[in-house]
Amino acid sequence: MATINLKAFPYAEDVACPKCKHQITLYDPEGSEYCVCTSCNSFIHFTKNDIALIQKQAAPISQQPVLKLGSVGMFKGFQFKVIGYVEKKEQSAPYAWREYILYNYEQGYANFAEYDGHWTFVAGKEFYPALGELKNRGWTFINYEENEYTLFSKYTAVTTALIGEFDWDILFERPKTTEFVAPPQILYIEHVPNQTAAQFYLGEYTEPVEIADAFKTDIKLFPERVGIGSNQPSVHAQRWFAIYKLLPFIVVFMAVIGFGASYISPQYEVLDSYHNTERDTAKANEFKPYLTPSFELQKQSALNFKIIAPVDNNWLEATVVLVNEKNNQSWEVTESIEYYHGYEDGENWSEGSQEADVLLSAIPAGKYHLNIYPAAGEPTISTPPGAAYNSTNPYVLNTDSITVKSAGPTVHINVTANPIIWKNFWVSVLLLCLYPLYTWWRMRTYEKKRWMNSDYSPYETDE
Template sequence: MTNMALSGHTFPSATLTCPNCQTTITYYDVSGSSYYGCPNCHAFFKYENEGPPEILTTFQPSTATPVLPIGSEGYLNGQFVRVVGLLHKKEAGSFYRWLEYMLLRQDGRYSQLAEYNGHWMVIEPTDHTYSHYHVGGKTYTINTDEGQYWLYNQYKPELLNAVGEFDWNCLEDEKLTISEYIRPPSMLISEQGATDSKWYKARYISRSELATAFGIAKDVLPAPSGVGAIEPADPDDRSGTLLAFTGMLLVAVFVLQVILSIVKPSTQLLKESYQTESDSSGTIKPIITSSFDVDGPTVLAFNLSASLDNQWIELPVTLINEQSGRVYEFSKTLEYYYGVEGGESWSEGSRDDDAVLSRIPSGRYHVNIYPARDLGKPVSFSIGITQNTMLGSNIALLLLLFSIYPISLFVNKQWHESQRWSNSDYSKVYTEEDKS
């Protein structure tokens, strides 16, 4: 009933005949497998020690379409592997269904590939045992050397179909309680039976990595849908690289500011005070400041301040290059009002304001000011001009530009996590709502 042949990088293959429909079944773990699923009639039977085969059950035809046929070879985690079995499962009492591919490794041990909604993970047994802690409500955690894992799902599996070879009775899986703890891109899986438990560790594997491992086109694999239980929000670790890069840019901006402050230090060019005066017709006289030299091209920062007492003043400012006649203009309106109402003091407006003119070329300049104010007493005001001022707005703009992408990554990560946990009956964070 068994014929043996050499096959690929793993163990030699053998064949046996399905006791129900006589279909020839190829298997690879000749000394380890004892249970088999027929791909033709879906009979699941036990056969070992050359004794008569025993049909244990017959599954209904499965609607699942495997993309890695039994016999497919790949290379995962430094081992040649071969697909030797396929399990189609669902959560008991739920519509969630997934596929598990049994992988026979070159070293004779087993791994699994599990696929749900186009998301894949590699599952391997571990000798470690873990204890979980009830934080409160629906929050349970496991502490490991790597960090903390959170309970994400707990269920009993229901077997819909089994094809290929297995070294255990897959029907017994329906007696297990499965608990899945996640720390993306990793998962700890507990299989709790009546008398014992086994632990497994899984990691997320991308379609690209899986396609490379089995030498197939990426498009052959189903496209991911939604957010996977352990799908990383940032699979390429862009946030870590970007954080370092952003830090370097911020340091560069700081160094540049220091260099500019040394090479072209901030210098005050003008600081003068005036008071509005009216001519015989009542028109406020314009004001002409002292002349000053500008070493450009540079940024000029203007500070305007007025002694306002429940009044306003408008200050149109014209900067004039005395050699070329070129002018630069801006206008500022200052207003300040205050009082007491209902026993409480109040105020609005401001007695000072700033303005900036950039790319001012070298030359000798003066400023003309054409004040306008409301009726009342004269207003005293001052004007200050400084060159080579490092613009806070420019620094703020640079910081904003540098932070756009990191912020978008952070927002995407938060959305990713919220979507992930919206598919779970458990919670990563214990809240007061969990008490109810």
């Protein structure tokens, strides 16, 4: 076991390899039971009588460690010394990673795990006492300190190469490992066959620059990151969780502003005009223009024009000119109204509407009236018995006893000042939601890529 409860690192000791006599430096000589000769790769076991025995031959490491043995760094408030480097892989898969054994003279051992350039600081209950309360229940999730960790992978870890010193037979041990993720954290459950209790370890994703700064190592020596790490934090998730909590307050704030504005400047009706349009017999599809009664605005206001015409299988177009009676300044808008319906293939159908809305903003105070220039399609007329169209005027119907002019539809125009424009409110809400939706989509895409490396992906059914 690691030598702990000290005030400083113990003095290093050199021992001779029993095979090649190469000097091996031990940084925790009291706590280390095994070590590897960097010259001949002998895996050496120290007996109770401090006799060094060659237990087996270790394979040479395939990569030079980024953190050199014996290097010291301050990380998470603890002073660590690198005393071992291990290369591991999954027993039944090609996935391989590297671990750096860290020794702290107060608490004991921790490690850095590196896979495809993604680094995780891993420690047990010596650093995180609450881990000692966890139980391995075989579930697909674990709740730990208000976070829910989701099952990510299961595998058996095999040590393929190593250097340094250790307090257990790491070459012999093949722990069955289960990973649960809650980025940037990850929980490991390791169970060694023939041992009763599983061991829990907590990992936290670590940026390489933090490690380089702590151990005074050149950042250029660190491997480049490949893909997305199992517990790599998502900047999109951080943005999403920050935004979605704030968005309801923004929407409520906008609604309060809208209601406040309507209370301070309430909407009111300035004109409600009905006019039976009369066809201009000199021009096809046109009606005689007309003027509405005058109305007055006490202050600058927005005006909402609602134009209603009971057209039936027909259309109407109205050009509305708002005229300031003092200076003849005018604002002109044109709106079309169409409404058609019928019965076809056993079903009723309809399209269009019998009303339209127009908004004019920032109309100055003053006295106004409207000039209306209507136009419409030919009337749909049920011909009475004995009636026929006048050949000289198609808009006049001759019967045996009377002559009927085909009048146009009634045009109803309602004008409201300071209208409450809820459409603008909902458009604003929609625009506000665009960025959160984009962030949610980026977060989801990121998470799907993360879980592509897992046999337990919650997104599998979405494919």
